[in-house]
Amino acid sequence: MAGDVGSIPELDQKKYDSDEQVKIICLGDSAVGKSKLMERFLMDEYRPQQLSTYALTLYKHTATVGNKTVAIDFWDTAGQERFQSMHPSYYHKAHACIMVFDVQRKVTYKNLASWYKELREYRPEIPCCVVANKIDADLKVTQRSFNFGKKQGLPFYFVSAADGTNVVKMFREMIKRAVDYKQNPSDFMDEVLQELENFDLEKKEDNSEADEVGLKAESPESV
């Protein structure tokens, strides 16, 4: 059922339902600099937890948004194709997504389309942004406009994990948007899942009912 989506035994993803727990995922091809961006943002706070079986690195961070303290888990994911089967667990319960490409490699920009398509299959509404990394390699790229983000209405950032340009700004804005989204979720599936979970609690013993609910979850349009 819904609870099994991308289950990772070592990680309890239920905690992301609580108000002060936020999950932000970092997507993009191999070697676009996702980990380096995380490290640049977190600096001394940087103490990752590696789950190599799932090609996943978790970074914990605490931030104050408004007058609230929130605990953020950044999910730094692997771009390699052989980890494709892990993707559902990456997306599961995510509150925001940072999509990264490498300005020196066109293929990483082109692949944004498939990353984004997959993201929207699982999380149709969560805030997302497009990050053009490695601008230090050639500052001229910042004179060009990359239209992928624009067409999708996504904020766009020129950044460099090496010299630090706009890294902190980008992360702070995304944390803010993740928290805003969390307080006011617009994902239809979120609500459906929440209802299903409540429903589950009430009707745990009744198996036939639960099956029916499972079917509904697979085709939300018919509800």
Next chain:
Amino acid sequence: MSFEAKRCGVQFSPPAIVLIYEHKETKHVRKRIIPVRNFSKYSDYSMAAERLKNHTRHRDYLEGVSQSQLEKLHIILRDHMQGLSLEHSLASFRLDPDEDLNKLDDKELARKKGQMDELFEKNRRQKDDPDFVYDLEKDFTKPTQEKCSWDDVSDDGF
């Protein structure tokens, strides 16, 4: 005493790192052959490179040679011990901007990342640098931006 590394390479037999350097005071250019010992086709290249870089007898000479270059030379050496050609080793480092790195395995990917790290380290601003700014912001929005050639009209979703 200080030395300026000019070129650094590898010798297969016997296994060694070869360094051409200039003695800064005398301006003499010399060649130093540093034997690579206890290194087999199963050895960890990054540990071996680190060991060499910190070696009491060689570290002054190797100061100007980056860790990643030493790693690369050890990889070439190990590839050779495994019977792989020099051509193969060099190709594995080469960065092709159109290559989809998502298809590589961990080892192949590490080589490409090692290559990219050279530029990263060169441009890196660290916390201890005098001009370091944690929250560095630059505004790149311009009224007229060139259209990016990476955006083709024909592409769906772009």
